[in-house]
Amino acid sequence: xxxxxxxxxxxxxxxxxxxxxxxxxxxxxxxxxxxxxxxxxxxxxxxxxxxxxxxxxxxxxxxxxxxxxxxxxxxxxxxxxxxxxxxxxxxxxxxxxxxxxxxxxxxxxxxxxxxxxxxxxxxxxxxxxxxxxxxxxxxxxxxxxxxxxxxxxxxxxxxxxxxxxxxxxxxxxxxxxxxxxxxxxxxxxxxxxxxxxxxxxxxxxxxxxxxxxxxxxxxxxxxxxxxxxxxxxxxxxxxxxxxxxxxxxxxxxxxxxxxxxxxxxxxxxxxxxxxxxxxxxxxxxxxxxxxxxxxxxxxxxxxxxxxxxxxxxxxxxxx
Numbered sequence: 454x455x456x457x458x459x460x461x462x463x464x465x466x467x468x469x470x471x472x473x474x475x476x477x478x479x480x481x482x483x484x485x486x487x488x489x490x491x492x493x494x495x496x497x498x499x500x501x502x503x504x505x506x507x508x509x510x511x512x513x514x515x516x517x518x519x520x521x522x523x524x525x526x527x528x529x530x531x532x533x534x535x536x537x538x539x540x541x542x543x544x545x546x547x548x549x550x551x552x553x554x555x556x557x558x559x560x561x562x563x564x565x566x567x568x569x570x571x572x573x574x575x576x577x578x579x580x581x582x583x584x585x586x587x588x589x590x591x592x593x594x595x596x597x598x599x600x601x602x603x604x605x606x607x608x609x610x611x612x613x614x615x616x617x618x619x620x621x622x623x624x625x626x627x628x629x630x631x632x633x634x635x636x637x638x639x640x641x642x643x644x645x646x647x648x649x650x651x652x653x654x655x656x657x658x659x660x661x662x663x664x665x666x667x668x669x670x671x672x673x674x675x676x677x678x679x680x681x682x683x684x685x686x687x688x689x690x691x692x693x694x695x696x697x698x699x700x701x702x703x704x705x706x707x708x709x710x711x712x713x714x715x716x717x718x719x720x721x722x723x724x725x726x727x728x729x730x731x732x733x734x735x736x737x738x739x740x741x742x743x744x745x746x747x748x749x750x751x752x753x754x755x756x757x758x759x760x761x762x763x764x765x766x767x768x769x770x771x772x
Contacts, residue, residue: 461494461522463563464546468528468536469554470502470639473511475672480515482557487521490563496522498544502536502639503529532639534632534646541626549626551647553617556669557586565666566620575622577660578651580614581667589676591731593684596663604651604661606705611692614661616647618669629653633698635752635759636691642748645691652695652703681731689738693745698753713738 465483469476480497487495497519501508509527516523528539541549548570552558559565562581569579583596596615604613629650637646651661675681696706713727717735720726727733752759 460545460547461496462546463493463495463548463550463566464544465495465497465550465552465558466500466537466540466544467497467552467554468500468502468533468540469504469508470531470536471504471506471508472554473504473506473508475555476508477511477515478557478672479552479554480519482560483552484520485560486558486562489560490567493563493567495563496524496544496546498524498526498540500526500528500536500540500543502533503527503531530634532634532637534634534637534640537637537646538631538634541631544623547623549621549623551616551619552669553671555586555672555674556583556617557672559666559668559670562667562669565664565668569664569667570622575624577662578614578619578621578625578654579662579664579667580619581663581669582665583615583618583669583671586670586672587674587676590673591675591678591681593675593681593731594671594673598663599665601665602663604655604663606655606703606708609692609706609709610651610655610661611645611648611688611695613651614663616650617671618667619647620667625654625659628657628659633759635749636694638687641752642691642694642745643687645688645695648692649695649698652699652706656699656702678731682733682737685733686737686741689741690745690748692738693742693747694749695745696742697746697749710739710742713742 467479483497499512512525516525524543526539526543528536585592585595604610632646633649634640636642636649654661696710699706713735717739720735727735727738
């Protein structure tokens, strides 16, 4: 167990932009989880990513009466990856817990987390179950598998564990480095900053594990096929960029693109769609993957800053 002198054991990191209502519910659920296991010292770092609603005022009121230690950070640069990098730098905990602002953590979240990390395995990225927060929302951006599993390149890393419920020891984050700020919501490539992080971890030999507890409820708010299709296009754009970025060191990502292309051709001949439940086609995935690769090439050529993945920049994570 961590002592107060060494800082908290766990740091919840929540990045937010213009979601004041959802954010308040998220924070209350984290407070409840911390109160249910006070023996695990915890803190909450909230990164306000240039919100233009009343997020700052609400956060100030919540922090004044919160039952857990809170650090409020303003990050004016838009982008989830940039906000996550600042959150990591300002956190003090031994274990980093990334939770999205539209999620609520289960009251037993810390009990589950403590049990999984009690064995002493530090070199792992671990993500838990993600359930729908509202029955009105369509079943997307969730992970309901009931069995524990470790990642292999036979499956695409996108969605193996979700960035809205992702944990790791500080030493793991130090080894992998910062999130790539060209990727993620609010960036030119719109998504995949979490998937990129998993690919880089895998290249370093760090296991990626899904566990069927450590649960969160995801209130993503998308209840129409059109909204899901827009999000899926954004995910496919980021995944195309990811494929080109890691073409040399993770060529197995290209294999997944080839499989998608083959499935798209079969779809033209009456084969199944990518997601029959939401009626998503394979073809937008193919087109957006290609567009994402082209956009990433442009950003790389023009030397777009992406949060250097160097030892020097990672020293800020050391506590």
